[in-house]
Amino acid sequence: MTELPFVMSPGQTEDAAVQLEHDIIGIVREEIGMHEQMATVFAQALVRGLRRRLGGQEIYIPAASKGERDAAIRRDFNGANIEHLMRRHGLSRTRIYEILAPASRTRAR
Incomplete structure (x- = not known):
């Protein structure tokens, strides 16, 4: 198991989750035109699920072409x-x- 070079405080962890939620809301609104309220519900559910399943892992996301x-x-x-x-x-x-x-x-x- 690879350890990260730093440890995030609980506050930093929550800030990162909120930023991820915000990013997902923006992406969903831009890519499929979802209404902000529905995009927020979607983003919150997605972040909860990602934190449960992949929390603490580094994830590689390839850059767009x-x-x-x-x-x-x-x-x-x-x-x-x-x-x-x-x-x-x-x-x-x-x-x-x-x-x-x-x-x-x-x-x-």
Whole structure:
């Protein structure tokens, strides 16, 4: 059994559970458009179940494919929504333009 390099206090543990709940609520609302009240009930049940079954374990969650993200940025770009894309994907203006550049070179041919 692998030990974590630190021990969380009970308060930190509860803070982490609340943050996980908040993240799940946001994901469920963004991904499937669930109403906030229902998303909250869903998130609370999911966090309770995860804590019971996997509490204390480290879990690896693979990052989303950058290719899928880049394709979504190219698809969603309308010429006037750079700020929105930056916020949505957590990227800099420069990085958004770098992602868009190959698409604009392909269209120019």
